[in-house]
Amino acid sequence: MLNFPLFLSVTLSILIAIIFMTRKDRNAVNRWLSATIILTVVFQSIIFYIISTGLLHEFWYLFRIGCPFYYLTPPLIYIYISLILKKERKSLRHYLLHIIPFAISVLDISWYYATTTSAQRISEILEIQKVSSAQIYLGAGFLPSIVHYYARFIQRVYFLGLQWLLLVKQNATSKLKSAELKWAILLTTVQTFIVIGYGFFTAQIFRFNTTRVTDSFDAAKETSITITLLGVITICLYLFIHPKILYGVLKPEPRSGAKAKSKASETGQYDWLPIGIDLQDCCSRLEQLMLVEKPFLKGKISLSIIANELKVPVHLLSAILNKHYGKSFSDFINEYRIQHLLTRIKEDSNWDQFTLEGIAIETGFSRTGYYTAFKKLTGKSPGTYLSELDTDPQPITPQLQ
Known part of the structure; x- marks a missing residue:
């Protein structure tokens, strides 16, 4: 059921990532940040495909490798939106604080691989393929696996809230309704639906953990994945439809009833200005x-x-x-x-x-x-x-x- 949207989302994402990495524009930070976000999602999608097709036992060395990347995507998207809207860069220390959960997850995975054998990992993979809900307990490092499901949901809600606050503030103070603001709103809206889908899945994990009822566990997981894939496809198609965003050339558009401050904004001379500047x-x-x-x-x-x-x-x-x-x-x-x-x-x-x-x-x-x-x-x-x-x-x- 999910093979086609998965194939489409991965294909479109790879094409867009290549464009971001190879285009010639002046804002290298934003375009490489965009490419990193997209490639992270692609990697997660590939891992999901391997799991859903029952091939994980053949790629046992990828078991739980995708876990840290779930922690990486939300802060990267927030940093990206912050850069294109606020157009200012903070210290490296500020950005490193956002990826602390990612670093902890990397250590947790490293601990798991250091303390288990390949035979043990294959055994756990086979058990998960028989009983899907076993994944919330197996594959644990120094942190229980179920902790990651709750922590990822909390992290996503946190950064999503920061994004909406940033957008509301920017929309209230900006004299221009720019293409980059529209792009940030779309990206955050899609992310909101993805977080809602993941929240539904997290609720089923909590339900299973307290009642041991698994009747809707697989359905909730599939729903969450479907929303994510549709969200990725929506973002990719939007970028192809709006090449000025994809190729890093955005033109500010005056709001209705508002007067532009300079002749440059009225005559379109900002076409040459890269996004985020x-x-x-x-x-x-x-x-x-x-x-x-x-x-x-x-x-x-x-x-x-x-x-x-x-x-x-x-x-x-x-x-x-x-x-x-x-x-x-x-x-x-x-x-x-x-x-x-x-x-x-x-x-x-x-x-x-x-x-x-x-x-x-x-x-x-x-x-x-x-x-x-x-x-x-x-x-x-x-x-x-x-x-x-x-x-x-x-x-x-x-x-x-």
Whole structure:
């Protein structure tokens, strides 16, 4: 009954994982996180297929290997949604806290394999194939197997609650109803149905544990698996129908009745911005760096140096300068150099004791580059500008583009 949806979900998931891993976009963290989530689900599905077809005794070395991955999927999905909505990265320590249950499960499985022989594991597998409900007791490491069923349900509900809180908050504060918000809502909605299905199965485990009634145990398990597979298929089809998400290019869409803050959002110039990137935050940090650290004063400055200071990919910074500011890197840097040079001339009463070339070199220009940049950004040659200062005590403010 489940062979076709299982085959379809695994096939679609593998295709999407390959696309995520091979596509060329600037946000490597999100795309590899997406691929990891999908491959984790694929691995769980393959393990289920082996169990459901009665082949587990031939692959006894895979017995309970999938258990830790059930703990891995919920926090990875939460981290993924947090990154694409909040567009900020927290410390590695913060993320590692989310995978503590996964680490404990790995240790539990390791203990089980270290303390049992292959013959014992095969014996337990054969017993589970005869009596399905035996799986909640057999295959235990230092933790009883039934603990994992309850713990996984609690963990799923916990992270699902965090996701909905994040979505409600984002929906209330966001000025744009973006494609990434819609995608996050769909992903969390599907996950909600999956958790409800698993909750039904967990309830039957509790019922069996207290009453020893097994009449609905297999049906509950099959229902939970069916909902999971249908959820995976839904997500995969949604991604294929919305290639902008799949290929990492999302365009913010203004809400009805709301005015976009910038011309860029109105004209669609955000098409180039990768998912999970906060343009306003990047620009704010870039301008703060230029005003406070003044890296443009260094003679040897490059796009990669600035990108490294901001901790963003070089190609992303280049795209922001070209698409958002409408400038090349050299023009962007030269604007700050010229403005700094003119500010120094204006504030230093002894400016006439220095040559403009000398001041220019101190602001990071080469001996030949400052003349062209000065005239391009002020509309005047350095000599003309200085002569006007001699006759007019108020220096002309350059009209920087």
